Amino acid sequence: MLLHIVRKELLDQLRSLRFAIACAVCLLVMLLSSAVLTRDYREALSTYNMNRVMHRNELEQRTQIRSVNEGMTVDRPLNLMNTMVRGLSQELTESVKIQPGNRLDFPETWEGNPVLPLFPAVDFVFIVGVIVSLLALAFGYDAVSGEAESGVIKLLLSYSVPRDTVLLGKWIGGYLALVAPFTVSFLLSMLLLLLFPEVEPDMDGTLSLLALFVLALLYLAAIFSLGIFVSSRTRLASTSITVLLLLWVAFVLALPNMAPYAVSQVLPIPSQESMRREKQAIQQEWSERSQKIFREEQEKQGRDDVFDEALRQRFDDMRQEMEAEMQKVSDSQTARVRHQMRWSAIIARVSPMTSFTLASLDLAASGITQEQRYVEALQAFSEKWGVYAEEKQADFRRVMEENRGRMTPELMEQFNDIDLSDAPQFEFSYMPASERLTSVYPDILLLVLWNVIFFMGAWLSFLRYDVQ
């Protein structure tokens, strides 16, 4: 019986205009986006390779000892998943300057094409999250109310078929009709991706892609169930599509965007500048205090050169105190940012769209966790570079100390044939697939929950639906 209904529903859908539209939209948009983004990836790959060689050459050509202090530039490796999910960063390539003193210097966004940041990228997340979800509503909105209007459902239920079977059949048939064009387009865009010789899929990437696809199916199922739910609560198809579109606008277009702004009103965080000012104030206080101590000491002892072991110890302690205080400011800022971020994500997750988007970002290793990993890796590398630079300069420092800072050109000449070709290389690997999968399971559960809620709602409503 169920099979009959599924078959009928499927045939119904396949002959409809919306199926044709869904096929056209899915194919067109996904292939177009895949082609454009993969070509963009290819360009980025060549830029990345060029930049890497260039930066390495630049480093190895240096001969002057002073140039060690110029730091070095490293490039972020490309992430193949960015052809599907653009993620947080606008650009696929990024060169970060490692400055001495463990400072990182990230590139600015305002140097490039100003039209780019005005528009969101049409990637897989955007296509599924916004476009295909709208199509899912178009598939579900008249499942019950449309048939009630045309009277078909009266006829159908006059047979000895339980209502739950009817609903389940409708769900399966409609969902199959929805995901068929989507799956085909997805597979075709994967094929298109593989046509590029630069694309070398690995195990992690393939697994994440698969998980991404399943996630998309789950999200679409939730939206489709919502469509059936609303359809079985209304008597007219026009009413149900109105309600659905408004819900869609509110939950897909408005809520995820507005939630972070609303949360930032309730849980404000001070700006980076004010934190920097606070740190500067601490530093200033420290330098003034140490100058004062130095002067007092000079007056007390009556001579200029008062720098002995005890005083040095005292200054070191003060310095550590200041650094600890500055670290405290940073930490409290970080904690507040995390807090705000957590609550924004929680509030925004009222919409399934947020769960889908954030989970996709994590699966593609281009989301929030990834960002933290990347910056941490850079910081670790920066420390490594610092140690290396110290080692390179050790001899020079020693000679400098021996000569009390007065270096003759002949002495300098000795140190001006350094070789930096053994400098450390920046290695960075994206999160392994297993880690990505474990980090997204709450969102997957949430999507399953939405599915169950909407389907249960549809079922309860359909059981008492008045078919007259």
Next chain:
Amino acid sequence: MLLLRIIRKEVLHNVLSFRFAVTYALLFILVVVSMFLMGSQHRTKVDEYIRAEGQLNTKLDEITNTPDANEQFQKVIQADLPGARAPRPLSVLARGLEGSLPTQVSSRNRFVTRSSDDRLGRNVLFDVFQTPDFAYVVNIVLSLLALLFVFDSICGEKERGTLKVLLSNSVPRDTVLLGKWVGGYLSISAPFAVAVVGGFVYLSLSGAMQLQPDDVIRFAAISLISLLYIAVFFSLGLFISTATHRGSTALLLSLLVWIVWILVVPNLAPITARLVAPVPSRQVIDAEQQAIDREAQLLQESIRKRKVYGDQEESERIQQDAERKRRKLDQFYNDRMTRQVSFSQGLARLSPSASYLFAVTRLAGTGPILFDRFRDAHDRFQEAQNDWRDDLFRSGNVEFTRTGPQVKDKDWFDPDSIPRFQMYSEATRAAIDAAMFDILLLVVFAVLFFMLSFAFFLRYDVT
């Protein structure tokens, strides 16, 4: 007279419908909530700006009040007198690129740096989704609501059979269509106007926006462009309705057009343009410039070793040559970038959504022009700061001795002479002129769709 009656009927029909009630509620909520949120966001930015300026002033006061002139000089040399960038008041309506720019630039470091604190110390969820400002609400949401409003105005009446009755009276079809357009447009634009006025009142009363008369004009212009944009989609919906015979078909076609035209075309345009009109990365240009410098340096060094009379000239020539080459590279980069930008804009303008966004951000002063203005202001600020510092040393007022600098004239310090960071915004007139192309494009789209719907409705089969 007849026209008025049709308009009245259309408005009444709309106002009494369920669709109107929910659409109106959603529209009102979205417009007002977006203005509220963006207004509060803007206020915190303004507070931040005021605090930064205040900090700078206290620093200057402290320096002014330093009794010892030598110490004062020392402090001036060491101090970083940063420039704070004032946020654009109309970024409340269209945030545009406002968020991509730093809010403060150092006076000591030529390069604006972004540390790992900047990178991690922010709520990245702001970047995951598009900013829900007024321009976004109108651009994406309102265009959809306009289509939803009008998709069955012709074919729906045909399905119900009322169109047949209406046209059996002695009323010309053009009057019917015009009446439907005006009536329908009024019933969506009137609530929109109310919401905008409500938002405006909120923004001006709450003090979230410091409104100059100039800004009010811009605000009004942005609202008018939004109304025009709604008219484009209203005409498009009417056209789709006259081209179809069933409400459900019209709805699906409207959604299809909306998806392709609003979501896909403008958003794919910039990346496509980047592929078609590539620009070498800034780093490559920088590396080549460095190579030029190095070459010039080597040449000059070899000349210096020769120690022959008249080499000074040759050395200068080499210097100038290198400078020329550098400039040429910069020129090349800028040309390529301009080409890419105009190409992406042209491609995006295939969709009225992009035209709308360009026009509105132009008026708000947050569009692509903001990057240029910021670069100019930054360069100007750095140059002025450098000149000012050079003047301090060159004025002959200071003598450097072993114990530190000695200042002759004791009150040499004038805090007002310190150059400030200043970004000039475009004059309102100029902004409107610049946005005119996009506005005209929107008018063309609106008229085109209305004409098409007219042509289709004249031969519409009402039975």
